[in-house]
Amino acid sequence: MRFAIIPGDGIGKEVTAEAVGVLTAVGERFGRTFELEQLPWSADYFLQSGVTIPPNGYDLLREFDAIFIGALGDPRVPDNRHARDILLGTRFELDLFANYRPVKLLDERLCPLKGRTPADVNFAVFRENTEGLYVSVGGRFKAGTEDEIAIQEEVNTFKGVHRIVRYAFEFARTRNLTKVCMADKSNAMTHGHALWQRVFKEVAALYPGIQATHYYIDALAMYMVLDPGQFEVIVTNNLFGDIITDLGATFQGGLGMAASGNIHPGRTSMFEPVHGSAPKFAGRNIANPIGAISSAALMLETLGLGREAAAIDAAVLKAVRENQGTQDIGGRLGTRESGAYIVEQIKGDKEQDR
Numbered sequence: 334m335r336f337a338i339i340p341g342d343g344i345g346k347e348v349t350a351e352a353v354g355v356l357t358a359v360g361e362r363f364g365r366t367f368e369l370e371q372l373p374w375s376a377d378y379f380l381q382s383g384v385t386i387p388p389n390g391y392d393l394l395r396e397f398d399a400i401f402i403g404a405l406g407d408p409r410v411p412d413n414r415h416a417r418d419i420l421l422g423t424r425f426e427l428d429l430f431a432n433y434r435p436v437k438l439l440d441e442r443l444c445p446l447k448g449r450t451p452a453d454v455n456f457a458v459f460r461e462n463t464e465g466l467y468v469s470v471g472g473r474f475k476a477g478t479e480d481e482i483a484i485q486e487e488v489n490t491f492k493g494v495h496r497i498v499r500y501a502f503e504f505a506r507t508r509n510l511t512k513v514c515m516a517d518k519s520n521a522m523t524h525g526h527a528l529w530q531r532v533f534k535e536v537a538a539l540y541p542g543i544q545a546t547h548y549y550i551d552a553l554a555m556y557m558v559l560d561p562g563q564f565e566v567i568v569t570n571n572l573f574g575d576i577i578t579d580l581g582a583t584f585q586g587g588l589g590m591a592a593s594g595n596i597h598p599g600r601t602s603m604f605e606p607v608h609g610s611a612p613k614f615a616g617r618n619i620a621n622p623i624g625a626i627s628s629a630a631l632m633l634e635t636l637g638l639g640r641e642a643a644a645i646d647a648a649v650l651k652a653v654r655e656n657q658g659t660q661d662i663g664g665r666l667g668t669r670e671s672g673a674y675i676v677e678q679i680k681g682d683k684e685q686d687r
């Protein structure tokens with residue numbers, strides 16, 4: 334299998350190096366050849382060449398089985414133009430409409446919610462990834478004056494809402510889950526989110542075995558904190574999904590722990606940790622690589638390599654349970670040492686296989 338690897342900026346480069354080490358180790362363990370082709374697209378590349386992504390960049394990406402991205406964002410590019418083209422551009426151009434973000438607590442000690450255990454925090458969020466408020470429709474008038482008007486439009490299409498809601502129900506059905514919750518703000522956003530209401534009801538009717546519930550997004554945020562155990566699958570729009578998955582990441586032990594996939598079934602999809610480039614942490618060997626490593630596992634699972642993904646997940650779980658991690662999760666290891674520990678577990682399990 335061929336993977337495009339875009340380490341990106343800041344800690345993105347450091348955590349990607351560890352994810353690559355893990356992919357190589359799991360490939361060796363299961364006798365698979367993973368071709369990992371590094372692409373240099375980043376703030377450095379942009380500042381040197383003036384190019385964010387080459388003209389044939391998206392076509393190039395389509396030729397891979399999947400794409401792995403570290404993180405993008407650099408204070409030297411204040412408008413984040415390169416990140417927009419590389420990250421958002423790939424999501425839009427490759428039509429990666431399903432942003433899959435599992436919220437899974439690995440160890441009780443990491444959860445800031447009092448008394449919550451891994452049994453209480455285990456759900457999937459599906460965020461619509463190609464529409465909503467992120468389509469950059471709008472404009473500024475009289476910018477910089479006291480009369481400035483700024484308009485940012487939210488785009489919701491029947492097709493866009495339908496396919497993400499359907500994807501969430503299909504995810505539940507194929508995993509024998511019984512609950513899907515949709516979150517919107519249809520009480521205040523009476524046009525766009527009325528469409529979400531209509532589509533959710535229509536799709537839910539096709540899945541009589543699955544309990545379909547609804548919360549307004551503000552209530553959902555509250556219930557995520559008060560009673561996360563009630564959720565199995567959450568589906569929501571681009572902005573709300575972005576926000577609630579950072580909240581979800583804190584349940585798992587912080588942004589450094591959270592993984593994600595940007596998926597279009599049957600097409601080249603893209604996997605990345607939820608966190609950004611954390612410039613403050615860059616170059617210090619302190620970033621937690623687990624979000625990136627778990628994203629690599631998600632990538633393999635999505636491509637049908639379930640055993641390989643499970644081997645990575647088991648190694649991560651062991652590292653977390655043994656407190657062999659970075660300082661953000663209470664450990665003493667650096668980024669490289671944390672990645673190396675997980676690689677050792679994967680290799681060690683191979684010894685046991687023999």
Ligand SMILES: NC(=O)c1ccc[n+]([C@@H]2O[C@H](COP(=O)([O-])OP(=O)(O)OC[C@H]3O[C@@H](n4cnc5c(N)ncnc54)[C@H](O)[C@@H]3O)[C@@H](O)[C@H]2O)c1
Pocket residue numbers: 344348403404405406407408413420587588589590605606607608609610611612613619620621622624661
């Ligand atoms: N997908 C992406 O590439 C992505 C996502 C979010 C932000 N960004 C960009 O990243 C830059 C920094 O943004 P930010 O500071 O708001 O968000 P961030 O996720 O980079 O960092 C926020 C804080 O979360 C913690 N954190 C994040 N990743 C961690 C890790 N692996 N290990 C330990 N702690 C970690 C740190 O305390 C950090 O200061 C900006 O340019 C932003 O646009 C990119």
